[in-house]
Amino acid sequence: MYNSANVAERQSQAPSLAISTVIFALRTDPSSGASEIWLPLVRRIRQPHLGKWALPGGPLGARESLQDAAARNLRETTALDPTYLEQLYAFGGLDRSATQRLVSIVYWALVRPDQADLARDSENVRWFRASEAVGLAFDHDEIVAYALERLRGKVTYGSVAYHFLGDRFTLAQLRGVYEAVLGKHLDPANFRRQLRSAQDIAATDEVLQGGRNRPPRLYRYTGP
Amino acid sequence: MYNSANVAERQSQAPSLAISTVIFALRTDPSSGASEIWLPLVRRIRQPHLGKWALPGGPLGARESLQDAAARNLRETTALDPTYLEQLYAFGGLDRSATQRLVSIVYWALVRPDQADLARDSENVRWFRASEAVGLAFDHDEIVAYALERLRGKVTYGSVAYHFLGDRFTLAQLRGVYEAVLGKHLDPANFRRQLRSAQDIAATDEVLQGGRNRPPRLYRYTGP
DNA sequence: GGCCGTTAGGGTCATGATGACTATAACTCA
DNA sequence: TGAGTTATAGTCATCATGACCCTAACGGCC
Numbered sequence: 001m002y003n004s005a006n007v008a009e010r011q012s013q014a015p016s017l018a019i020s021t022v023i024f025a026l027r028t029d030p031s032s033g034a035s036e037i038w039l040p041l042v043r044r045i046r047q048p049h050l051g052k053w054a055l056p057g058g059p060l061g062a063r064e065s066l067q068d069a070a071a072r073n074l075r076e077t078t079a080l081d082p083t084y085l086e087q088l089y090a091f092g093g094l095d096r097s098a099t100q101r102l103v104s105i106v107y108w109a110l111v112r113p114d115q116a117d118l119a120r121d122s123e124n125v126r127w128f129r130a131s132e133a134v135g136l137a138f139d140h141d142e143i144v145a146y147a148l149e150r151l152r153g154k155v156t157y158g159s160v161a162y163h164f165l166g167d168r169f170t171l172a173q174l175r176g177v178y179e180a181v182l183g184k185h186l187d188p189a190n191f192r193r194q195l196r197s198a199q200d201i202a203a204t205d206e207v208l209q210g211g212r213n214r215p216p217r218l219y220r221y222t223g224p
Numbered sequence: 225m226y227n228s229a230n231v232a233e234r235q236s237q238a239p240s241l242a243i244s245t246v247i248f249a250l251r252t253d254p255s256s257g258a259s260e261i262w263l264p265l266v267r268r269i270r271q272p273h274l275g276k277w278a279l280p281g282g283p284l285g286a287r288e289s290l291q292d293a294a295a296r297n298l299r300e301t302t303a304l305d306p307t308y309l310e311q312l313y314a315f316g317g318l319d320r321s322a323t324q325r326l327v328s329i330v331y332w333a334l335v336r337p338d339q340a341d342l343a344r345d346s347e348n349v350r351w352f353r354a355s356e357a358v359g360l361a362f363d364h365d366e367i368v369a370y371a372l373e374r375l376r377g378k379v380t381y382g383s384v385a386y387h388f389l390g391d392r393f394t395l396a397q398l399r400g401v402y403e404a405v406l407g408k409h410l411d412p413a414n415f416r417r418q419l420r421s422a423q424d425i426a427a428t429d430e431v432l433q434g435g436r437n438r439p440p441r442l443y444r445y446t447g448p
Numbered sequence: 449g450g451c452c453g454t455t456a457g458g459g460t461c462a463t464g465a466t467g468a469c470t471a472t473a474a475c476t477c478a
Numbered sequence: 479t480g481a482g483t484t485a486t487a488g489t490c491a492t493c494a495t496g497a498c499c500c501t502a503a504c505g506g507c508c
Binding site: 170171172188189192193211212213214215216217 | 453454455456457458459
């Protein structure tokens with residue numbers, strides 16, 4: 001059957017390939033001062049799932065790499081450059097889309113938003129708290145959950161947390177990232193001890209002035 | 225080549241999608257008794273890279289999931305069922321194949337070979353020591369290296385080593401898996417102590433008779 | 449100016465995991 | 479019967495971790 005199919009049939013049988021990107025940014029709650037994870041979603045402007053919110057994405061260009069396509073998704077959605085971008089997973093279940101067989105290679109990214117840009121929602125792009133990004137189009141609920149899992153893993157294990165922050169940061173800010181991602185309180189003293197033994201972080205000779213309390217020292221990420 | 229320029233253009237623009245699988249099995253060196261990692265490769269019977277060795281793979285069927293396609297690769301190549309099968313990575317660089325734009329979603333698998341099957345090479349399928357699988361077609365050298373990296377990670381961290389072995393195994397056999405994967409010697413006593421605290425392993429009341437030395441106890445994997 | 453609340457940043461202590469090592473048990477083979 | 483080999487248990491120093499305490503340094507308030 002496969003061999004005898006003509007070109008048109010083969011065309012309709014070949015699964016379509018798309019690239020999508022889960023974009024995470026950190027936002028500080030104005031009232032509590034705690035950090036939270038946010039992500040931008042785009043509104044579907046065609047069937048299926050018209051009107052629902054979905055991950056930014058689209059077809060893979062003929063002359064762009066997978067990662068370039070993900071970065072393009074990101075620029076077109078947020079007008080920001082990623083500070084971290086990594087492949088998440090390829091989703092290819094048979095029932096992902098009712099209208100066609102669709103394989104999505106999904107990336108996840110961290111961006112460092114100016115607060116202004118994060119607020120600049122448009123008609124078809126809106127930022128959501130990660131915990132409130134549910135009821136999305138296709139299987140994007142699962143994809144977001146999986147991306148959050150990966151984020152948690154990378155934060156506990158490694159060196160991703162820095163990419164949420166600017167080039168100078170206090171240990172309290174960094175701890176805020178950990179707490180937002182892992183969803184639990186961390187002892188400040190123990191956190192400090194652990195990060196002193198981390199290789200890719202260095203103290204600067206500056207401190208952050210203007211706070212209410214003792215001015216904290218600023219640190220710098222020296223890794224890749 | 226195609227009956228319509230329109231289709232031909234679209235065809236040349238849309239990247240082709242293929243599934244490939246890196247299949248690992250354990251083999252015991254007859255002289256030293258040490259365990260080694262082997263994998264099967266297939267000979268290219270068409271251009272490009274005609275005659276070179278490559279990972280088993282092929283196009284994604286219209287009605288099969290990504291994982292099903294990988295399992296089919298595996299059956300067709302080795303006539304074995306996987307004891308472990310996981311997505312590795314999607315490779316989609318622009319220069320992977322000289323003749324077409326090709327995106328490969330690669331899986332990696334562990335199989336538990338009867339020694340007989342592992343030896344049964346054919347004209348176009350041959351098993352190689354992982355360390356000697358170099359000079360492959362396309363970017364498959366890199367893919368194998370990446371799969372070995374992932375295998376090492378999963379073994380150190382978790383619960384994959386069991387899937388190389390049968391349903392009953394001695395701790396020495398399990399230690400052999402770790403040593404083959406990690407490429408270093410492990411202290412037998414410390415290894416034993418660590419695995420006693422692992423959840424998904426249980427001692428049976430049987431021992432393995434017939435060896436040269438004190439008969440070792442047999443263990444059982446109780447995890448997923 | 450002096451006290452207070454808060455965060456920064458340094459330390460202690462018990463606990464648990466880890467690596468190096470020793471000792472004994474149980475088998476085969478010469 | 480003893481030598482060689484592996485199985486299995488235990489010991490000890492070291493290191494990372496979590497819980498906790500203490501002092502330093504700021505702003506705000508009286």
